[in-house]
Amino acid sequence: MSNATTIWIIVAAAVLTYLTRIGGHLVLSRLDRVHPRAEAALDAVPAAVLTTLVAPEAIQGGAPGLAALAVAALVALRFGLLPTFLAGGAVIVGLRLAGF
């Protein structure tokens, strides 16, 4: 693939990515009023989208992956994001280095 082609692919992908980031707002802002049901749908967005970035990985990550996610979920019940991430990360790195 030539240098110019690669650059054009990157630029086109960047433009489309920006459209995904502004597009939802542009569509929604045309509505005069947001129905309470739509409001409830928007309230569900963070958990709904972020969960999809975890669930398929969880079933593919084997026992070490599940152990790391379980530990992270438990730590999250009491502590903030950084301790949660570091605890889960320590479990997965430790188990993988140990050969699991």
Next chain:
Amino acid sequence: MAGRTADMLGGARRSIPVIVAVAPFGLLYGALAVHGGLTIFQTVLMSVTIFAGASQLVGIELFGQTIAPWVIVLSIFAVNFRHVLYSAALGRRIASYSSLQKAIAFFFLTDPQYAEAEQAAEGGRAVSFAWYMGLAMPIYAFWIAEAAIGALFGGLIRDPHALGIDFLLPIYFLGLVMSFRKRPNWLPVVAASAAGSILAFRLVGSPWHVSIGALAGIAVGCLMGGGSAAALAVEGERV
């Protein structure tokens, strides 16, 4: 002015855990990109202009194969399609921004940026433009620097799987999911989203499982309806 500076510093403080969690990926991306045949300029250009880790990793995977350019562009678009949902939901939080400020803010709408903004709004704090950019700029700067460093010293990461680096991002995203656990309908939404994404992953394939699973969760949230999330802050100042 003092308020604006304080807001910006407050946002910057919230960027620290994000930067720590994302750093391995920024480096891994840079390393894999040059390994896959991209120049250092192309590698960094992707981080500067696209600024979306998962889609960048998908992109460099495809650059290495003989695939039509439009298929690569479409694949990156598909991976990033979830941002449409963030975008729709974030509008309520940044209604006070000028059009130009909105246009700028949406460029920086990554997963952690969105999650932090939602949490700030949930905690009853105003998501000011200064705060938003104070959060966004360090994340962006580190993301670009990591691409360059990864590209220059790519050989250092030999086996991401053995080190567990490939699994750090799901752990981080789980932490974000957990931080919204006091929202109405959280558990049913998460359950529907998890089931939907796993089924779609098996039946339809990646990356469509993200949009399909998300819609399943959002449909459940919509059907169950219920109270405003604004009063139900969870995390607030916890880092």
